[in-house]
Amino acid sequence: MLDFAIIQGRGFHNVVEGGRVTGFRFQLRNPNYRGVAASLLDGIDVVVDGERIPDHVPLWTLQGRTLTLDELRASTDVRWQLDETATITVPKPGGLTPGVHELEVVVHLRRSYFPPLIARTPFTATGKGVIVPAAPEGGLRFGVSTYSYTGDLHTTMTLEDVVADIADMGATGIEILGEGNIPGYPSPDPAWVDAWHRLLDTHGITPTNYGSWVDTTLWRDRDLTAEEGADRLRSDLRTAHRLGFTSVRPKFGVTSWQLDPHPIWQEAVERSLDLAAELDVVICPEIHAPTPIRHPVTQGYLDFIERTGSKHFKLLIDTGIFQTAPVLGDYAEEIDPADGDEVPEHLRALAVPMADLVEVLPHVHFIQAKFFDIDDRLNDLHVPWGEIVPTLRQAGWSGWLSSEYEGRREPYRGRDQVRRQHALLRTLAAGR
Amino acid sequence: MLDFAIIQGRGFHNVVEGGRVTGFRFQLRNPNYRGVAASLLDGIDVVVDGERIPDHVPLWTLQGRTLTLDELRASTDVRWQLDETATITVPKPGGLTPGVHELEVVVHLRRSYFPPLIARTPFTATGKGVIVPAAPEGGLRFGVSTYSYTGDLHTTMTLEDVVADIADMGATGIEILGEGNIPGYPSPDPAWVDAWHRLLDTHGITPTNYGSWVDTTLWRDRDLTAEEGADRLRSDLRTAHRLGFTSVRPKFGVTSWQLDPHPIWQEAVERSLDLAAELDVVICPEIHAPTPIRHPVTQGYLDFIERTGSKHFKLLIDTGIFQTAPVLGDYAEEIDPADGDEVPEHLRALAVPMADLVEVLPHVHFIQAKFFDIDDRLNDLHVPWGEIVPTLRQAGWSGWLSSEYEGRREPYRGRDQVRRQHALLRTLAAGR
Numbered sequence: 001m002l003d004f005a006i007i008q009g010r011g012f013h014n015v016v017e018g019g020r021v022t023g024f025r026f027q028l029r030n031p032n033y034r035g036v037a038a039s040l041l042d043g044i045d046v047v048v049d050g051e052r053i054p055d056h057v058p059l060w061t062l063q064g065r066t067l068t069l070d071e072l073r074a075s076t077d078v079r080w081q082l083d084e085t086a087t088i089t090v091p092k093p094g095g096l097t098p099g100v101h102e103l104e105v106v107v108h109l110r111r112s113y114f115p116p117l118i119a120r121t122p123f124t125a126t127g128k129g130v131i132v133p134a135a136p137e138g139g140l141r142f143g144v145s146t147y148s149y150t151g152d153l154h155t156t157m158t159l160e161d162v163v164a165d166i167a168d169m170g171a172t173g174i175e176i177l178g179e180g181n182i183p184g185y186p187s188p189d190p191a192w193v194d195a196w197h198r199l200l201d202t203h204g205i206t207p208t209n210y211g212s213w214v215d216t217t218l219w220r221d222r223d224l225t226a227e228e229g230a231d232r233l234r235s236d237l238r239t240a241h242r243l244g245f246t247s248v249r250p251k252f253g254v255t256s257w258q259l260d261p262h263p264i265w266q267e268a269v270e271r272s273l274d275l276a277a278e279l280d281v282v283i284c285p286e287i288h289a290p291t292p293i294r295h296p297v298t299q300g301y302l303d304f305i306e307r308t309g310s311k312h313f314k315l316l317i318d319t320g321i322f323q324t325a326p327v328l329g330d331y332a333e334e335i336d337p338a339d340g341d342e343v344p345e346h347l348r349a350l351a352v353p354m355a356d357l358v359e360v361l362p363h364v365h366f367i368q369a370k371f372f373d374i375d376d377r378l379n380d381l382h383v384p385w386g387e388i389v390p391t392l393r394q395a396g397w398s399g400w401l402s403s404e405y406e407g408r409r410e411p412y413r414g415r416d417q418v419r420r421q422h423a424l425l426r427t428l429a430a431g432r
Numbered sequence: 433m434l435d436f437a438i439i440q441g442r443g444f445h446n447v448v449e450g451g452r453v454t455g456f457r458f459q460l461r462n463p464n465y466r467g468v469a470a471s472l473l474d475g476i477d478v479v480v481d482g483e484r485i486p487d488h489v490p491l492w493t494l495q496g497r498t499l500t501l502d503e504l505r506a507s508t509d510v511r512w513q514l515d516e517t518a519t520i521t522v523p524k525p526g527g528l529t530p531g532v533h534e535l536e537v538v539v540h541l542r543r544s545y546f547p548p549l550i551a552r553t554p555f556t557a558t559g560k561g562v563i564v565p566a567a568p569e570g571g572l573r574f575g576v577s578t579y580s581y582t583g584d585l586h587t588t589m590t591l592e593d594v595v596a597d598i599a600d601m602g603a604t605g606i607e608i609l610g611e612g613n614i615p616g617y618p619s620p621d622p623a624w625v626d627a628w629h630r631l632l633d634t635h636g637i638t639p640t641n642y643g644s645w646v647d648t649t650l651w652r653d654r655d656l657t658a659e660e661g662a663d664r665l666r667s668d669l670r671t672a673h674r675l676g677f678t679s680v681r682p683k684f685g686v687t688s689w690q691l692d693p694h695p696i697w698q699e700a701v702e703r704s705l706d707l708a709a710e711l712d713v714v715i716c717p718e719i720h721a722p723t724p725i726r727h728p729v730t731q732g733y734l735d736f737i738e739r740t741g742s743k744h745f746k747l748l749i750d751t752g753i754f755q756t757a758p759v760l761g762d763y764a765e766e767i768d769p770a771d772g773d774e775v776p777e778h779l780r781a782l783a784v785p786m787a788d789l790v791e792v793l794p795h796v797h798f799i800q801a802k803f804f805d806i807d808d809r810l811n812d813l814h815v816p817w818g819e820i821v822p823t824l825r826q827a828g829w830s831g832w833l834s835s836e837y838e839g840r841r842e843p844y845r846g847r848d849q850v851r852r853q854h855a856l857l858r859t860l861a862a863g864r
Binding site for chain 2: 034035081110113114117150151214217220252255257411
């Protein structure tokens with residue numbers, strides 16, 4: 001699917017020619033209600049961050065062919081269809097800096113059925129785009145969770161669009177929710193599984209972590225038994241492996257306000273460890289607010305690792321535990337401390353110190369880079385990436401940082417925020 | 433694709449059992465971020481127009497199976513996937529009246545990973561739905577133009593969704609824009625053409641009118657010749673016929689503020705009449721504001737009919753010519769007569785009298801039911817349907833009324849407005 005906004009989120013990049021950055025490009029959907037012959041196009045004005053590029057300067061790429069305005073006017077067999085994008089290339093030595101940029105465009109189109117004096121019609125569109133720098137060398141790998149696209153998937157995006165989006169920002173890993181994203185779950189059609197592998201191959205994307213659930217209250221009148229829990233976990237391990245994933249995060253039911261996992265967890269996991277080893281899939285319990293690292297629940301997982309000696313049970317860290325500010329106001333809840341509202345306990349920022357992270361890092365397999373809002377200057381007001389990323393680099397940790405956007409769910413916001421986060425994380429990872 | 437709103441636009445209908453209306457039903461997308469086993473669903477409260485139906489009363493249809501709340505709780509092999517809708521059936525003898533209804537729902541879901549006391553989580557959604565009555569017997573047929581979905585098509589809807597939408601409201605005809613809706617235009621892939629016919633067959637939809645353009649200013653430096661214009665028209669006649677359409681509306685370029693068609697029109701059409709007769713496709717010039725019926729341009733078309741004696745050249749009426757109020761304010765332009773702004777000439781309401789319509793009706797092949805805004809009580813403030821529809825009935829006119837929504841283009845608005853228009857037009861056509 002295309003973005004509703006005329007200026008598309010995908011396709012906004014610097015242009016590199018012969019090792020030099022010579023400009024930038026972006027994609028538009030057709031702003032008219034019909035497709036047109038390219039000869040009716042009559043130029044595009046572009047304003048980027050206030051700098052105006054006149055209408056005859058940008059190049060147009062339509063249906064795989066790149067044309068100047070004069071070539072466009074003379075063309076006889078090129079069209080701008082409603083279901084196709086135009087790529088606009090703007091010369092600008094050095095290109096654009098990583099981060100958010102303001103774009104304004106005016107597409108000029110000759111409409112024969114308008115009175116001659118007004119037949120050259122302007123279509124104006126504005127938007128913001130994010131330039132994401134390449135991922136730096138090193139042990140940190142940059143992925144995205146489909147959770148970031150909650151609400152968008154199946155409404156404004158197909159799964160193919162999600163994978164294309166991840167690839168377009170130069171990320172290389174995809175994390176999914178087994179019960180969310182697999183049609184026919186728990187038994188996907190073999191044809192779907194083949195298509196999944198082809199899709200990821202096409203875009204050069206690696207399956208990373210697979211989110212699963214062990215719903216201990218699946219029945220109203222009794223809890224799941226340990227064997228039933230193990231059955232579910234083993235089923236997800238097999239499905240995850242079939243789809244190429246190398247870790248599974250089982251979310252067990254809880255029994256308290258402190259989110260103590262249901263007591264079946266140990267036995268259910270233990271009964272699944274042989275299968276996990278056989279498939280080489282790591283089972284990862286999630287350390288998620290309000291549970292910090294120094295806490296009996298986390299200690300229970302560490303004790304389990306020590307007791308079983310398994311290499312297929314490790315921690316998954318959700319970066320919400322490092323939050324230095326609660327998520328309030330626009331982002332999640334109608335609470336305003338400035339109005340004297342008290343922040344409820346479950347929303348308070350845990351602000352887990354970096355020293356605690358360093359201590360458990362040898363047992364950490366995967367990091368869900370949870371976040372809520374990154375502004376136009378790439379400031380995250382909730383999660384201290386400026387501490388987290390350097391800590392991971394200094395400790396020499398290797399693994400996936402998987403974007404997990406959990407802010408407001410209006411359409412199109414998640415994908416834009418993920419691009420912002422990748423621009424921020426990669427800049428920090430490069431030590432800039 | 434599914435609607436972003438939890439309460440879907442499609443699927444809102446009265447339920448008829450054994451010839452009696454026993455209730456109504458609607459569709460929801462899953463409000464959670466993951467798919468769930470149906471046994472975790474714990475009822476749904478429904479409020480329709482202020483009337484509350486308790487959470488244990490509605491029936492759920494998931495994956496083709498209809499279940500009571502108790503059956504849902506006991507189910508072992510039914511799921512609510514993220515990419516599937518749930519149909520909620522509410523008993524209500526007599527059902528709902530045609531028109532707009534307010535809906536509020538609270539879906540209850542047991543989430544095992546929430547603390548037990550708050551694990552039964554409510555997901556609230558509100559929306560408006562339109563009950564569209566069946567089309568009455570008679571010569572009037574009810575269709576929809578894809579133009580109504582401008583902006584939505586390719587962003588929040590596929591062409592398959594558009595056809596499903598048209599069928600869901602009980603309309604039976606589809607009008608398309610050749611250069612807008614045909615992938616690979618002007619030469620669609622034979623596989624696409626086959627899929628098109630299968631799609632329409634599946635939904636019981638008839639191709640009606642095909643919009644085409646003769647862009648007389650295709651080249652900046654010279655006008656199209658009559659033979660070039662005829663070439664384009666004949667190409668569209670063939671494509672339209674291949675897709676099953678029975679009329680083609682060519683939009684010729686114009687040469688004046690009065691929208692005089694380019695002088696090539698007569699020769700281009702005349703050179704296409706034999707082909708039109710061979711394919712039995714009617715060529716329909718469009719009578720569109722600011723050109724009324726009593727006008728030299730319209731007279732030119734009538735003279736052409738008389739001179740050629742062709743049965744394959746007839747009029748298409750766009751109901752914008754009957755507007756009794758200009759489209760201003762929210763709907764199109766930033767002009768407010770209440771602030772003393774003068775309404776520009778091209779936006780003034782033409783208010784063509786019904787007598788003029790009656791006079792040309794024998795030559796009218798097709799009616800584009802152009803409209804802009806229909807409110808919650810099914811009032812159209814711009815187009816006098818209460819005069820137009822009775823005029824057509826009294827004259828015994830037979831043919832398509834094809835919805836052409838041209839109001840605000842925010843996502844999802846067009847499809848809701850078309851349902852409102854069909855509720856209004858069919859109520860009038862039934863003489864109610």
